[in-house]
Amino acid sequence: AYWPASGNLRVENLSARYSADGPRVLHEVSFEVKSGEHVGIVGRTGSGKSSLALSLLRLIITEGQVYYDGIQTDSINLDALRSKVTIIPQAPELLSGTLRENLDPFSEFEVLANDKHAMLNDALRASGLFSLQSEEEQSRITLDSQISSGGGNLSVGQRQIIALARAIARQSKLLILDEATSAIDYETDTVIQRSLREAVSKDTTVLTIAHRLQTIMDADKILVLDSGRVAEFGPPAQL
Ligand code: ATP
Ligand code: MG
Secondary structure (H helix, E strand, O other): OOOOOOOOEEEEEEEEEOOOOOOEEEEEEEEEEOOOOEEEEEOOOOOOHHHHHHHHOOOOEEEEEEEEOOEEHHHOOHHHHHHHEEEEOOOOOOOOEEHHHHHOOOOOOHHHHOOOOHHHHHHHHHOOOOOOOOHHHHOOOOOOOEEOHHHOOOOHHHHHHHHHHHHHHHOOOEEEEEOOOOOOOHHHHHHHHHHHHHOOOOOOEEEEEOOOHHHHOOOOEEEEEEOOEEEEEEOHHHO
16 A cells, blocks of 8 residues: 555654754653644744654654554655655755656656646746846756756855755655744745645645744744743634
């Protein structure tokens, strides 16, 4: 059977630490998200937002349970898990090469071959990704356009847009976006949020670690972390 069939996520008493003898950075975090819901995650710096993202992929030491689509992550091969769940980190690394190579390093995605994702192209264009090129060149942006020096000439927000486009192409059922802290500009933020609403499939569950209230006002639920604990979890209107 194809797993995961849905983007259901259930987290039970999840605790985490970075090393065996290190302190806990998450304390018995529990929450449940239904397939297709968009959740905003907020909290002060150091409250454990990025650690939560890493814990969901078991990239740091965890205790407690995480279920995707009803299956406990302990019983899932880590490669399988990490191929199905996408984290867009606060500062994504890019490959030196074409845009296509960055979006689809293993030439897997028909969706890119067909160039169907108008939204994706719009998002990439709107990010100002190619603003170093002349206007005429910009109008001819293709997936074969070159990203120079490993993306070093792109802003962190722009790199996140490329990483997001890759996640959309992979059709991940669970997507975790750790928004760039480095004062992501309003325009980039807007493009990212629009892409998340319009280009991500309806049954994809999206967790956005956000730094602006405005970013999460449209979320179905908001999770507030405080010192590694869930302070609040619910629809924005109820908080
Ligand atoms: P920000 O808004 O600044 O990104 P955050 O909410 O994402 O903050 P985390 O990065 O999850 O916060 O940090 C939670 C705790 O984990 C902090 O006490 C931090 O010092 C600790 N921590 C984060 N990364 C590591 C690491 N690589 N090794 C050890 N401890 C870490
Ligand atoms: Mg963080």
